[in-house]
Amino acid sequence: MMKYKTILFAGILTSIFFSLNSAKAFHKDVYYPRAPEALLEILQDMDNPFPPTKKNIKEGNKVYFGKGLCVKCHGVKGKGVKVPGHSPRNFTDAKWQDVRTDGEMMWVLKNGSPGTSMPIRVGKVISEKEGWKVILFIRSLAGA
Numbered sequence: 001m002m003k004y005k006t007i008l009f010a011g012i013l014t015s016i017f018f019s020l021n022s023a024k025a026f027h028k029d030v031y032y033p034r035a036p037e038a039l040l041e042i043l044q045d046m047d048n049p050f051p052p053t054k055k056n057i058k059e060g061n062k063v064y065f066g067k068g069l070c071v072k073c074h075g076v077k078g079k080g081v082k083v084p085g086h087s088p089r090n091f092t093d094a095k096w097q098d099v100r101t102d103g104e105m106m107w108v109l110k111n112g113s114p115g116t117s118m119p120i121r122v123g124k125v126i127s128e129k130e131g132w133k134v135i136l137f138i139r140s141l142a143g144a
């Protein structure tokens with residue numbers, strides 16, 4: 001009886017160890033996709049339905065600083081402020097801008113970023129239309 005308990009305990013410890021470890025591995029590289037692997041192809045093919053006009057970017061700016069509350073975690077310049085757990089991306093990083101597609105960002109806006117403090121935004125506090133526009137605003141921060 002004692003032996004079984006020991007084995008069970010060791011098993012629980014091992015699974016905790018591996019889940020902590022994989023959570024770490026998931027976030028190690030800032031360029032690593034945040035959306036599920038199985039959806040990547042579809043998301044990467046998805047175009048933003050709105051063109052990056054001055055007006056659309058300005059509307060995105062309003063969402064970012066206003067009801068989206070993005071500024072609270074992503075900062076005034078988009079470089080990110082310190083939050084518990086995984087840090088927000090640096091939106092001004094040209095390499096990150098290059099790697100990440102609008103469709104992948106929309107997935108994060110609709111689902112949050114699992115395992116981080118990035119909350120669901122589209123469908124909760126902003127509309128899908130506002131989501132696409134705030135993405136245009138994030139694009140305008142490149143190299144800023």
Ligand code: HEC
Nearest residue numbers: 034068069070073086087088105108113116117118121134
């Ligand atoms: C409570 C803090 C918080 C708020 C509010 C917040 N975010 Fe985030 N966001 C984060 C964190 C932390 C991450 C990093 C998670 C990750 O690695 O995917 C993140 C990640 C992201 C990403 C994904 C980055 C990537 O690599 O794909 C996008 C896009 C994003 N946020 C946009 C927004 C927008 C737009 C808003 C407002 C509508 C917003 N966030 C509001 C904390 C926040």
